[in-house]
Amino acid sequence: MSSSSSPRPSTTHDVARLAGVSQATVSLVLGGNPRARVAAATRERVIRAAEELGYRPNIVARGLVRGRSYALGVIVPDLANPFFLEVVRGIERVASTAGYAVLLCDARETTPARHLEALRARLIDGVIVDPLGVEGLPADSLTDLNLVVVDQPSERWPGVASDAEGAGRLAAEHLLALGHREVAMVGPATDVHSFRMRERGFTRALRAAGVALPSGWLRRAPATVAGGEAAMRALLPRRGSRPTAVFCTSDLLALGALKACATAGVAVPGAMSVVGCDDIEMARVVTPELTTVAVPARELGARAARLLLRQLDGRGGETRPGRVLPVRLVPRGTTAPPPTDP
Amino acid sequence: MSSSSSPRPSTTHDVARLAGVSQATVSLVLGGNPRARVAAATRERVIRAAEELGYRPNIVARGLVRGRSYALGVIVPDLANPFFLEVVRGIERVASTAGYAVLLCDARETTPARHLEALRARLIDGVIVDPLGVEGLPADSLTDLNLVVVDQPSERWPGVASDAEGAGRLAAEHLLALGHREVAMVGPATDVHSFRMRERGFTRALRAAGVALPSGWLRRAPATVAGGEAAMRALLPRRGSRPTAVFCTSDLLALGALKACATAGVAVPGAMSVVGCDDIEMARVVTPELTTVAVPARELGARAARLLLRQLDGRGGETRPGRVLPVRLVPRGTTAPPPTDP
DNA sequence: GCGGTTTGCTAATACGTATTAACAACCATG
DNA sequence: CATGGTTGTTAATACGTATTAGCAAACCGC
Numbered sequence: 001m002s003s004s005s006s007p008r009p010s011t012t013h014d015v016a017r018l019a020g021v022s023q024a025t026v027s028l029v030l031g032g033n034p035r036a037r038v039a040a041a042t043r044e045r046v047i048r049a050a051e052e053l054g055y056r057p058n059i060v061a062r063g064l065v066r067g068r069s070y071a072l073g074v075i076v077p078d079l080a081n082p083f084f085l086e087v088v089r090g091i092e093r094v095a096s097t098a099g100y101a102v103l104l105c106d107a108r109e110t111t112p113a114r115h116l117e118a119l120r121a122r123l124i125d126g127v128i129v130d131p132l133g134v135e136g137l138p139a140d141s142l143t144d145l146n147l148v149v150v151d152q153p154s155e156r157w158p159g160v161a162s163d164a165e166g167a168g169r170l171a172a173e174h175l176l177a178l179g180h181r182e183v184a185m186v187g188p189a190t191d192v193h194s195f196r197m198r199e200r201g202f203t204r205a206l207r208a209a210g211v212a213l214p215s216g217w218l219r220r221a222p223a224t225v226a227g228g229e230a231a232m233r234a235l236l237p238r239r240g241s242r243p244t245a246v247f248c249t250s251d252l253l254a255l256g257a258l259k260a261c262a263t264a265g266v267a268v269p270g271a272m273s274v275v276g277c278d279d280i281e282m283a284r285v286v287t288p289e290l291t292t293v294a295v296p297a298r299e300l301g302a303r304a305a306r307l308l309l310r311q312l313d314g315r316g317g318e319t320r321p322g323r324v325l326p327v328r329l330v331p332r333g334t335t336a337p338p339p340t341d342p
Numbered sequence: 343m344s345s346s347s348s349p350r351p352s353t354t355h356d357v358a359r360l361a362g363v364s365q366a367t368v369s370l371v372l373g374g375n376p377r378a379r380v381a382a383a384t385r386e387r388v389i390r391a392a393e394e395l396g397y398r399p400n401i402v403a404r405g406l407v408r409g410r411s412y413a414l415g416v417i418v419p420d421l422a423n424p425f426f427l428e429v430v431r432g433i434e435r436v437a438s439t440a441g442y443a444v445l446l447c448d449a450r451e452t453t454p455a456r457h458l459e460a461l462r463a464r465l466i467d468g469v470i471v472d473p474l475g476v477e478g479l480p481a482d483s484l485t486d487l488n489l490v491v492v493d494q495p496s497e498r499w500p501g502v503a504s505d506a507e508g509a510g511r512l513a514a515e516h517l518l519a520l521g522h523r524e525v526a527m528v529g530p531a532t533d534v535h536s537f538r539m540r541e542r543g544f545t546r547a548l549r550a551a552g553v554a555l556p557s558g559w560l561r562r563a564p565a566t567v568a569g570g571e572a573a574m575r576a577l578l579p580r581r582g583s584r585p586t587a588v589f590c591t592s593d594l595l596a597l598g599a600l601k602a603c604a605t606a607g608v609a610v611p612g613a614m615s616v617v618g619c620d621d622i623e624m625a626r627v628v629t630p631e632l633t634t635v636a637v638p639a640r641e642l643g644a645r646a647a648r649l650l651l652r653q654l655d656g657r658g659g660e661t662r663p664g665r666v667l668p669v670r671l672v673p674r675g676t677t678a679p680p681p682t683d684p
Numbered sequence: 685g686c687g688g689t690t691t692g693c694t695a696a697t698a699c700g701t702a703t704t705a706a707c708a709a710c711c712a713t714g
Numbered sequence: 715c716a717t718g719g720t721t722g723t724t725a726a727t728a729c730g731t732a733t734t735a736g737c738a739a740a741c742c743g744c
Contacts, residue, residue, distance in 0.1 A: 009462075011700055022724050027702055039722060059463045060405050061700035065729045069402055071445075071464070079427060080623070089421070093451055101464060103413075104446050109435055120351075121401045122413070122443060225627050255627050262629040281422070282624060285567050285597050287604040353730055364694045369732055381692060403730035407699045 010053040019049035026050070030057065069123040071101040072308065075115055076130040077192065079106045081223060081252055082280040083297050084130055087150060090301025091128060098309055100125070120145070126308045128301075131192045148308040150300055151194035158311065160303040162325045164194040167293040168201025170329040171247045171275045174291070176209050179337045180245040180273060184217035186231040186257065187249035195223070198249040198277055217243055221253065228256020229263075236264050244338035245273035251280045254290055258334065269336035279330055288333025295327050352395040361391035368392070372399065405465055413443040414650065415461035418472040419534065421448045423565060423594055424622040425639050426472055429492060432643025433470060440651055442467070462487070468650045470643075473536045490650040492642055493536035500653065502645040504667045506536040509635040510543025512671040513589045513617045516633070518551050521679045522587040522615060526559035528573040528599065529591035537565070540591040540619055559585055563595065570598020571605075578606050586680035587615035593622045596632055600676065611678035621672055630675025637669050 012026040019026065021042060028036040029046040038046075049055075063069040072095055076084040092102050103124065105115040112129075119127060126146035149159035175183055183206065187199050203213055219234055221227030228248055236242055248254035254276030261268050268274055268288065276283060279294035303325070354368040361368065363384060370378040371388040380388075391397075405411040414437050418426040430446065437444050445466065447457040454471075461469060468488035491501035517525055525548065529541050545555055561576055563569030570590055578584055590596035596618030603610050610616055610630065618625060621636035645667070 012702095013700080023701085024703080024724055024726090025722085027700095028723090031702060033702090037721065037723095042722075056459070056463050058406075058465065058700050060402055060411055060465045061729090062702075063402050063729095064400075064406050064700080064731090065702045067729075079431070080424070082422070085421060085427070089448070089451070092446075092448065096452060096460070099460075101445050101460060103443050104434075106431070106434065109431070110438060117398070118438070118441075118443060121398050123400065123402045225623060255624075259627055259629065281567060282597075282627070285601055285624070286628060287601065354732095355730080365731085366694055366696090366733080367692085369730095370693090373732060375732090379691065379693095384692075400730050403699090404732075405699095406701090406730080407732045409699075 009058070010055045011058070012055075014053055015046065015050045015055050018053060019045045021046060030055070031062070063123055067123065068125050070099060071103055071122065071124055072305070073103045073105060073115070073119040073124045073127040074130070075105045075107060075112055075127065077107045077190070078223070079104070081250070082282065083251070083278040083295070086280070086297035087130060087301035090298035091305040094302045094305035094309070100309070116145075125312050128304050128308055131194045146308060146311050148304050148311070150304050153193065158307055160300055160307060160325070162194065162295045162300055163327050164197035165201035167277050167295060167327045168198040168203070168247070168249070169205040170293050170327065171277065172202045172205035172209075174329055174331065174335065175245045175247065175273060175275065176205070176211065178245075178273065178335060181211055182241070182243045182245070182338070183211065183213065184219065184235050184243040184246040185213060185249070186219045186221055186228060186246060186253050188223040188227070189220040190223075195249050202247050223250040223252055225252050225256040225259065228253035229260045230256070232257035232260035233264070236260065236266060243272075245275070245335070247275045249277050251276040251278040251283050251290065251292055254292065255282060255286060258286055258290065269334050271339055273335040273338070275335060283332070291332045291335040292330050293327050294330050296325050300325060351400070352397045353400070354397075356395055357388060357391045357397050360395060361387045363388060372397070373404070409465065410467050411465040412441060413445055413464065413466055414647070415445045415447060415457070415466045415469040416472070417447040417449060417454055417457055417469065419449045419532070420565070421446070423592070424624065425593070425620040425637070428622070428639035429472060429643035432640035433647040436644045436647035436651070442651070458487075467654050470646050470650055473534045488650065488653050490646050490653070492646050495535065500649055502642055502649060502667070504536065504637045504642055505669050506539035507543035509619050509637060509669045510540040510545070510589070510591070511547040512635050512669065513619065514544045514547035514551075516671055516673065516677065517587045517589065517615060517617060518547070518553065520615065520677060523553055524583070524585045524587070524680070525553065525555065526561065526577050526585040526588040527555060527591070528561045528563055528570060528588060528595050530565040530569070531562040537591050544589050565592045565594055567594050567598040567601065570595030571602045572598070574599035574602035575606070578602065578608060585614075587617070587677070589617045591619050593618040593620040593625050593632065593634055596634065597624060597628060600628055600632065611676050613681055615677040615680070617677060625674070633674045633677040634672050635669050636672050638667050642667060
């Protein structure tokens with residue numbers, strides 16, 4: 001029912017028969033290795049025959065003999081976060097132009113360990129892990145795997161990273177320059193390195209300026225809009241003091257914070273300044289537009305993919321740390337000097 | 343450098359040696375077919391040996407002999423659109439619990455034809471195509487492929503769909519009930535069936551109520567925030583009449599429209615009502631919250647995956663059209679009666 | 685005990701490609 | 715012309731699994 005009389009796809013044997021050569025010769029001509037010594041005339045005949053039959057190499061068979069699948073795995077914490085999606089797109093572009101397929105794994109759907117199991121069974125050539133607790137993975141399940149980590153410096157695996165600490169610092173300096181002294185911070189509780197570093201950069205810059213971050217003003221929430229909303233609500237008590245500015249270590253959190261302010265009738269940026277981090281597209285959609293720190297997500301992904309591909313080609317030797325990708329503050333509408341009349 | 347002395351993963355031969363049986367027996371015990379006749383004691387020995395060696399079947403090898411790869415391809419128009427992402431998540435959950443991997447293809451990165459080529463080479467078992475012009479694909483490249491289409495009724499392939507026409511109708515009826523008579527519509531120019539149907543449902547309901555849709559108020563724009571913004575700007579002339587409400591056939595467009603209104607100082611919903619379609623998460627993030635039509639994206643994906651899997655199992659016979667998934671209006675903050683003083 | 689059936693296992697082969705050792709043909713050199 | 719090297723092609727094998735035909739043993743009824 002599904003498929004009718006499908007003409008079995010042609011193989012190297014078919015091509016060989018038509019070209020009047022052996023299968024081995026066909027493989028030599030068509031299978032990668034361009035420097036194989038084959039007479040020009042023969043090569044020509046083979047190519048012509050292959051075209052005539054519409055021959056396409058069977059990547060599975062090739063993978064079986066070469067022990068490769070020409071596919072990469074990518075594990076991200078949460079695809080619904082546009083930031084990670086952007087990283088994935090960077091990876092995908094590089095990978096696909098190099099002839100590699102990408103198997104996407106959302107850590108929220110299954111545990112990374114299970115994902116790895118499934119990937120390994122498919123002879124995945126390598127895996128890119130976005131800032132997810134790789135350290136927590138079963139170590140033995142990783143030893144024989146080509147792995148590149150994103151935004152998560154590690155002794156054991158090569159990786160690429162953005163200047164996460166710098167991102168936090170930029171946010172702090174921006175708020176300090178505007179005159180804020182009563183600031184809060186919202187970040188996820190997960191042990192994701194880049195988030196940790198953003199927090200550290202922020203708190204350090206604050207401390208360097210002699211500004212304290214009361215423990216009550218450090219809110220933990222999942223890196224989602226709903227999380228940001230809840231955290232912000234907690235920062236807006238009915239009575240008592242409240243911060244004049246808040247730094248969210250993810251734009252999704254910041255969007256949630258804005259939402260909470262709107263609901264509570266707190267003017268942004270008049271009564272409350274908000275700074276996000278990532279610079280996702282939605283940051284420019286809300287009104288006022290979100291002040292944030294731009295992180296080159298796509299470039300991060302692209303670099304990770306290139307690094308992994310180099311490694312697969314054996315040219316992995318040059319695993320120098322790799323320049324940390326710079327971030328930059330994007331001042332927009334959600335930040336202003338603190339209200340003069342508290 | 344990358345990987346140390348990796349102990350080659352064990353094969354059926356290794357298990358056979360340890361268990362003192364032949365490779366064939368191991369394959370009979372561990373390879374799918376549970377009704378193979380193998381003595382209980384032998385089966386036990388094999389399983390024990392497999393566990394001891396940590397044996398995992400090589401899916402690539404299995405795929406080669408069975409002509410299957412246990413992987414699905416999914417082609418979507420634009421992953422950056424949360425709606426399609428949600429569809430993908432629905433697919434992924436069903437597929438992965440059934441042991442299938444998912445190869446994601448974003449139509450914006452490469453042409454669908456190229457994607458199909460790459461998928462076919464990997465012995466992909468089946469493909470799910472989101473409302474993308476399948477009709478425009480090279481027909482011969484599809485004949486021998488198990489394919490399921492989403493939101494795109496077709497004679498040639500089974501599929502699942504949401505009530506796209508109903509979505510448009512609901513939006514129209516909502517605006518009409520509020521008293522709007524001067525309405526506009528924004529939708530993408532691409533030939534995507536569900537968008538077409540949403541438009542049709544909208545315009546038909548309008549016509550049925552005796553309300554005309556001037557051609558100038560039917561704006562075409564790519565289904566992105568930027569597209570919606572541009573379209574809305576065009577609907578807000580410096581002078582002359584403007585609509586009192588607009589229906590955007592995608593939430594992203596609607597968000598852009600809201601943005602344009604905010605920039606132009608047009609009050610929503612006071613001076614302009616906006617209705618979207620999809621009910622993505624961001625619809626509830628903006629202020630005021632977006633009135634929209636909820637479409638069960640995840641369920642759509644899950645059903646498509648189940649349909650495809652059934653087909654792969656040969657149980658494809660029952661390819662009844664499949665119930666059209668209902669949609670529902672979600673009235674929120676961006677719609678209100680038209681301004682009384684025009 | 686003897687045909688016949690069932691049960692349990694294995695040898696052999698296939699899937700489609702890559703790779704290597706071996707071989708034939710050709711060339712150049714002396 | 716013998717020798718040695720180079721070039722072009724192929725036969726054979728491997729990758730790890732699934733599957734089928736077939737074999738040996740056990741079991742059956744009589």
